[in-house]
Amino acid sequence: MKVIEGLYYSEEHEWVKVVDGKAYIGITEYAAHALGDIVFVELPEVDIDYDKDETIGVIESVKAASDMFTPVSGTVVEVNEALEDEPQLLNEDPFENYIAVIELSDINELDDLMDSEAYKNFCEE
């Protein structure tokens, strides 16, 4: 299972990549594989503030709808609209296809997340 170094990871199998104070968030390959064929993504709304662990969107496979939680608090400043037309991008390359960009309201929250090594161990448990 692919895990990329330098990213932060949540126990809900999301990744966070921080660039210039903004957090790109997406789902990991583990999550994408567990969900199966992803056929629909309900993206968060731009300019809305979300608290850590709040539901920001929904990822739907053929069989089921799964909530997506944000691993960090902040304001959504951008969403990946390509996923509306091509939700399968999340299966094809979940690390290249972020879901939303959040302007972090509390950078210290990143300390609660796992690094790639810790996440790899978490997945193996």
Added chain:
Amino acid sequence: MNELKRTPLYGEHVKLGANIVDFAGWEMPIQYSGINPEHVAVRTNIGLFDVSHMGEIFITGVEAEQFVQRLVTADITKLKEKQVVYTMMCYESGGIVDDLLVYKFSNEKYLLVVNASNVDKDYEWMLKNKDSFNVQINNESISYGQIALQGPNAQTLLQKLTEFDLSEIKFFYFEEIQVNGLNCLVSRTGYTGEDGFEIYADEDTIVSLWQTLVSYDEVQPIGLGARDTLRFEASLPLYGNEISQDITPLEAGLGFFVKLDTDFIGKEALVKQKEEGLKRKLVGLQLLKRGICRHGYTVHDLEENEIGIVTTGYLLPERDYSIALALIDINHASLDTKVLVKIRNKFYEAKVTSKKFMNKNYKK
């Protein structure tokens, strides 16, 4: 908690890397390569299904015909030898015990193929209603394996394995023939809306046939995930969704399969329902924006009053909008009526459509 049962093909599923789930007490494959590619494989080529969990109950004896007629909504007296009929068993209330296939060997021997989740209930229902009928009821579910080969190229492939001319098996007929040198019962039936066959045999034969069939490159093994999307797209009902003990065949739009001029358990209730008119009806729905309607979501009128429930819904391959079957108030059931489906506490506009989501590709 009872121990989960395994079909004779369990080891084959594991070998193929299937995701296994608990279904009606059975450990069954939900998918191999993915629900969407499996769905498309059956529509365009050939899919192979393990349906060994289905129940096989034999009714034999001099009054077999009369007894089966008492149990089911079809006109059993019209059935020819080696013919199969899709039918239902009803309660006195008109609600449905189960839907099933009846295979006629002779006036004194019938095979009833029932849903895995209902085998015990159905068997008890038959025993309870045996009364003074001179018949034997044998639940032989354990000793039978069953596979289905479905898709536009199913016949061409299966023909390679048998000397029997398969074109002689008409739609909803069966033959007892040899496939790959092994004795089986082969019917031109299925649950996908495509041409194809269901094959019944003992466990060893089923394993051998599966191994042979799956070794062909053009054969895709299909899990329960795509089995459900395929039957749904063909608008074929699933017990527990479109039909149940609380839903009658008439409400489910299955009146064609109910012969009210015969005598069966539940007939009086259905005659009365027909006279009084239906209060609710199974319809097709199509969402008008993106999203997915799913089983159990509520349906509302434009004032947001609840008017029914989604019985099955999906976003299917190669479709832009989610479609569903829904049981709704008859006053909102006419074509093109606008309704709302509640998805995660938000209302999505949908319209009532025909239940005919696709043209079935049967060889009749």
